[in-house]
Amino acid sequence: MAQSPQKPTSTATTQEEVVDAAFRMIDAQGYAKFSIRALAEELGIGTMSVYTYVPSKKQLLFYVLQKMQSEIDNAPIAGEFWEDTLHRTCGSILRTNLAHPNIRIVQMQTQIETPQQHRRNIYYLHTDQGMSDHIYETMYSVLRSYLSGFIDMAVKRKLKLTTKAEDQYAGGRWTTISDADTDIEMFHQGIDFIIAGTRAMAAPDPCNWRTPENPATWTWGKE
Numbered sequence: 001m002a003q004s005p006q007k008p009t010s011t012a013t014t015q016e017e018v019v020d021a022a023f024r025m026i027d028a029q030g031y032a033k034f035s036i037r038a039l040a041e042e043l044g045i046g047t048m049s050v051y052t053y054v055p056s057k058k059q060l061l062f063y064v065l066q067k068m069q070s071e072i073d074n075a076p077i078a079g080e081f082w083e084d085t086l087h088r089t090c091g092s093i094l095r096t097n098l099a100h101p102n103i104r105i106v107q108m109q110t111q112i113e114t115p116q117q118h119r120r121n122i123y124y125l126h127t128d129q130g131m132s133d134h135i136y137e138t139m140y141s142v143l144r145s146y147l148s149g150f151i152d153m154a155v156k157r158k159l160k161l162t163t164k165a166e167d168q169y170a171g172g173r174w175t176t177i178s179d180a181d182t183d184i185e186m187f188h189q190g191i192d193f194i195i196a197g198t199r200a201m202a203a204p205d206p207c208n209w210r211t212p213e214n215p216a217t218w219t220w221g222k223e
Helices: 015-029 036-043 047-052 057-069 082-099 101-110 116-127 133-158 173-179 184-202
Strands: none
Touching: 015 036, 015 057, 015 101, 036 047, 057 082, 057 101, 057 116, 082 101, 082 116, 082 133, 082 184, 101 133, 116 133, 133 184
């Protein structure tokens, strides 16, 4: 059973403290048990005082999602080829979401748009490597759908949110394949399929895209 987060010894004075407290509460207890009133009690402030730091609950949840995504490894590595970058960043996205399944569920339940800072970092990570906008746009569209489907299923299974009913067609080979669709090795095999498709689409480009050695030339991380 998840333990409740420890309450701070002092009241909140910054937006960051409010977001951190909301993150801890949802991460430990789930979104269904979260409320602005409970958050205020956790922080030792009045309920309406929460809105001194965030304009709305929706914006607070956006900041919570942004905080989780700040844990994702999407920084450039000088000289790294794009295929290795894709496996590294996608693996980090999966691990981060599985480390905070209750935060992932927030996005699924509220349909809050993915914070653009993360998307911006991923975009510049690959375009700095030399990938064209056209190739990136197609690759990212496929990749986003793949990641969403895989991660959502993995998170639901981790939180035991999926249930089985009587099904006369269960038990065949198709069932075995379906039950393995959150396997980590299979996850990276899926990334390899996307890499192969990207290469085919970009042909005859040799696709020797890699992060420049000189960080001064990177767009990533620059406002």
